[in-house]
Amino acid sequence: DTENVRWKTSLPGPGSSSPIVVGNKIFVTCWSGYGTDDSRDGQMEDLKRHLVCIDRKTGKILWDETVKAKMPEERYDGMFTQHGYATHTPASDGKAVYAFFGKSGLHAFDLAGKKLWEADAGDYLDRRGWGSASSPIVYQDKVIVTAAVEDEAVYAFNSKTGSQAWRSPASGLASTWSTPIAVSMNGRDSIVLAVPY
Secondary structure (H helix, E strand, C coil), X not given: CCCCCCCCCCCCCCCCCCCEEECCEEEEEEEECCCCCCCCCCCHHHCEEEEEEEECCCCCEEEEEEEECCCCCCCCXXXXXXXXXXXXXXXXXXXXXXXXXXXXXXXXXXXXXXEEEEECCCCCCCCCCCCCCCCCEEECCXXXXXXXXXXXXXXXXXXXXXXXXXXXXXXXXXXXXXXXXXXXXXXXEEEECCCCC
């Protein structure tokens, strides 16, 4: 905890996403307001997701944008407590940063923290109570989201406007929490993700 640590920064709440680095900025998600201390205390209506921007050199929080949760959310209980409400890792194309918060939608911000747009990708809850976890990816001018829990579909949104480019439903997505990858083979672009068989 003390050796070889350049800086340490407290976040507004817990989170399970991975940080990403864009130039001299670090972006990570977390949550606050409900289910933050391994208890079921608090009001679900107070739940907020955060997209936090941190200076990579100093550890100073440069900005913290919040997104109010769309109700009802997953109950903070059982297996859900192992990862919580901020599991999706954000993505960036170097111009904007994109954060997916499950049924609370996909949100785009510029690198200075200005909200650019938001888009809906379904609003179902996980029937097992495990929650949502797939992270968005950016490919060319699209932000791709696996909304397996929310809509049993993969979505593509225009990265500049947030308008839906396409939606591909599949019942086999119901039990996947994987993040897709984009591949190009034999002149064809494809989105690949792992699903249970």
